[in-house]
Amino acid sequence: MTGYGVSTIESESINVTVEIKTLNSKFLDIYCRIPRNYSEREIEIRNLLTQSLERGKVEFTLTVQPIGKAVASTTVNRTLVKAYFNDLVQTADELSFSPDETELLRVALQLPNAYNNETVDESSRENDWTQIKVAVLEAIRKCNVFREQEGKMTSDKFHDYIGTVKTLLDRVTEQDKLRIPAVRERLEKQVRDLLSDDNFDPNRFEQELIYYIEKFDISEEKIRLANHLTYFMETLTSPESNGKKLNFIAQEIGREINTIGSKANDATIQHLVVQMKDELEKIKEQTMNII
Numbered sequence: 110m111t112g113y114g115v116s117t118i119e120s121e122s123i124n125v126t127v128e129i130k131t132l133n134s135k136f137l138d139i140y141c142r143i144p145r146n147y148s149e150r151e152i153e154i155r156n157l158l159t160q161s162l163e164r165g166k167v168e169f170t171l172t173v174q175p176i177g178k179a180v181a182s183t184t185v186n187r188t189l190v191k192a193y194f195n196d197l198v199q200t201a202d203e204l205s206f207s208p209d210e211t212e213l214l215r216v217a218l219q220l221p222n223a224y225n226n227e228t229v230d231e232s233s234r235e236n237d238w239t240q241i242k243v244a245v246l247e248a249i250r251k252c253n254v255f256r257e258q259e260g261k262m263t264s265d266k267f268h269d270y271i272g273t274v275k276t277l278l279d280r281v282t283e284q285d286k287l288r289i290p291a292v293r294e295r296l297e298k299q300v301r302d303l304l305s306d307d308n309f310d311p312n313r314f315e316q317e318l319i320y321y322i323e324k325f326d327i328s329e330e331k332i333r334l335a336n337h338l339t340y341f342m343e344t345l346t347s348p349e350s351n352g353k354k355l356n357f358i359a360q361e362i363g364r365e366i367n368t369i370g371s372k373a374n375d376a377t378i379q380h381l382v383v384q385m386k387d388e389l390e391k392i393k394e395q396t397m398n399i400i
Contacts, residue, residue, distance in 0.1 A: 110134065110165035110398055111259050114252030118244040119176070122233060125241050126172040127248040129158075131165040131256070133397045142170040145222040150238060154245060161249045164352070172219060173241065184225045185218070193217035263395050267345055270388045270395075271338055274362070277385045278334055281369065281378055285327060288375045327369050334365040341392075352399030359393050 112131040117124070139158055143151055158167055194217045201208040217223065341358045366389060370382035 110162075110256065112162075112165070112252040112256040114248040114250065114255060116244045116247035116251065118240055118247075120237070120240045122175060123237050123240065124174045124176055125244045126170075127241075127244040128170040128172075129248045129252045130168040131162060131252060132168075134164060134166040135397070137162065137164050137167065139167045139169060142168075142221045144171065144173050144224070146225075147171065147173065147238070147241070150241075153242075157242075157245055157249065161253060170221075171241065171245075172221070173237075174219075175224065186223055186225050190214075190217050190220075190223050193220050193223070259398065263398050264345060266395055267392065268342070270392045271342055273388045274385050275335070275338055277381050277388075278331065278338070281327075281373075281381050282331060284375065284377045284381070285331070285373070288373065288378065325372060325374065327372050330365050330369045330372070334362065334369070337362045337365060352396045355399055356393060356396040359389060359396055362392075363389050 110131055110133050112129070114129045115127065117126045119125070137159060139155055141151055141154060143154065154169065154171070158169060194213055197213045197217060198208070198210075201213070337358060341355065341362065344354055344358060363386070366382055366385045370379055373379065373382070
């Protein structure tokens with residue numbers, strides 16, 4: 110959901126700049142910086158953003174500067190500009206550098222609500238809003254293009270991470286073949302101990318045998334993990350793919366990895382499990398970047 114889009118449009122009366130930044134978030138969280146004389150359009154702007162961006166922390170900035178004849182009906186909001194200027198001076202002082210005051214004034218004049226627009230011509234305001242809306246839609250389009258490019262990079266990362274987990278799972282399978290003789294020897298010893306016990310109980314023997322077989326056997330977990338990995342990649346390329354669904358599958362992958370680690374009772378497999386968990390954490394982090 111990381112994205113960036115900026116659009117600038119100039120008409121006969123105004124110069125419009127729209128900037129949109131988006132960051133990862135489970136929900137849609139919109140923060141708007143809009144000139145005071147266009148505050149009544151905030152709901153409409155939020156609706157445009159909601160319809161196109163769906164999720165993410167969105168920072169929206171609208172800057173409108175009058176030009177041409179419109180300047181005559183516009184005055185500087187001196188009180189606010191002075192406050193901006195003083196705050197910039199104080200910030201520069203805290204950062205221990207001496208700023209150019211002319212540059213600070215220029216920055217202050219570009220901040221939201223730096224101008225009081227006294228225009229009462231409704232048709233002019235509607236024309237200006239039409240231009241502003243065009244700029245907003247163009248910035249949203251560019252932001253989505255950016256997101257699509259980020260999405261392609263994220264998809265490539267998923268292929269790498271899932272591929273690594275599959276390779277590690279293959280190594281677990283190979284190690285499991287080496288582990289089985291040791292497990293068999295351990296079970297045989299425990300069976301001999303039970304049979305040599307004067308208080309041998311056939312029912313208890315059967316229970317113990319089932320318990321140890323289930324405890325050490327990881328066949329089902331390996332199969333389910335392989336299926337989850339395949340399902341993850343199928344979902345990733347599906348039109349219905351979304352971050353929440355991928356995150357849910359990642360949780361199921363994690364459950365099988367944990368079970369393999371707890372049941373295997375083998376140092377080599379434990380090391381492989383740790384590596385799989387590391388890849389899984391990367392996968393979970395990236396699912397936050399999928400809408």
